Amino acid sequence: MKIALLGYGKMGKVIEKLALDRGHTIVFKSTADTSEGNFEAADVAIEFSAPEAAVDNISKALKAEIPVVSGTTGWLNKYDEMVKLCENRNGSFITASNFSxxxxxxxxxxxxxxxxxxxxxxxxxxxxxxxxxxxxxxxxxxxxxxxxxxxxxxxxxxxxxxxxxxxxxxxxxxxxxxxxxxxxxxxxxxxxxxxxxxxAHSREGFAKGAILAAEFLKDKNGVFTMKDVLGI
Structure with a gap:
């Protein structure tokens, strides 16, 4: 699976390591100031940025018809807007307050x-x-x-x-x-x-859950939750 990392801070780096260990490829990564790679080549985007950047990052992925997993918190006043965009684009989207x-x-x-x-x-x-x-x-x-x-x-x-x-x-x-x-x-x-x-003893639990969500989301349409991913 080809992954775009929208947000390449501490969590992004842990996600990158675990994703590579699971046989995935990182084709794009970005911070607030820089980006590298080919975003359009991604099968799925994983977004861990900042509250002020989350909506733009999620919108970018949905408009590019790339499924998006968002672990950023503090932006949920715009959640309904992102759900509507997902539905209008026939996209796929998961956000969670915690992916562990x-x-x-x-x-x-x-x-x-x-x-x-x-x-x-x-x-x-x-x-x-x-x-x-x-x-x-x-x-x-x-x-x-x-x-x-x-x-x-x-x-x-x-x-x-x-x-x-x-x-x-x-x-x-x-x-x-x-x-x-x-x-x-x-x-x-x-x-x-x-x-x-x-x-939590390390960030790996959050990263692993986000990758599981991305694996679940690939080739699906709709708005999902971690209950869907874990079957609980």
Whole structure:
């Protein structure tokens, strides 16, 4: 499979290494300032850039009729616009707040736990995320996805960043040196605490999942999710 990398930072470099190990070819790669290769030769594009660049990158791929996998977060106010463009171009598209297989399993476990905990009002639920100091958006897209699944089964109205309000789910965002990504869901009562946690040890999990998504997306049409990729 011929891959275009839209965004060639730390994640892009890890994706490149794993893709080559899996027998794929990198035909194009770009950063905010430079690009090299032949974009039109790509079978699929994998996009890990920055929130301000994501929409342009995704649009570029869809308009060129190249399936696109996007792992950039912080741009989802334009999501419906990208879905419409995908449909108009009869293209194919996957975006996810996190492509890690483990995190996507965690998403399903989290939602199941939220259903179980819903009747037990004495437990107050919160979400904490910790990432490296270079991460620009807060809270993380993964934390938002976790919170939204909990809210489906909760009387709370919305999530709030670093704010404890009775009708809102608190998300705490922390930035620390060289943290790949830690997400913790805590149910706390006066009697005990129940916690679910996912800790990423390297970026390879995110990269592998993005490549799996790209392999899934090739030769398909439509808008998909990681649940489709993993069959969960």
């Amino acid at each position: 297989v483990g995190v996507n399993l965690f998403f399903s476990i989290n939602e199941y736990a939220a259903k179980l905990m819903a009747p037990w009002k004495e437990y107050d639920v919160s979400v904490e995320e910790i990432h490296h100091t270079e991460k620009k958006d807060a809270p993380s897209g993964t934390a938002i996805s976790i919170a939204e699944s909990i809210l489906k089964h909760s009387e709370k109205q919305d999530w709030k960043l670093n704010s404890s309000e009775e009708n809102n789910l608190k998300i705490t965002a922390k930035r620390e040196e060289d943290v790949k990504g830690t997400h913790t869901v805590s149910y706390i009562s006066s009697i005990d605490t129940i916690s679910l946690e996912h800790v």
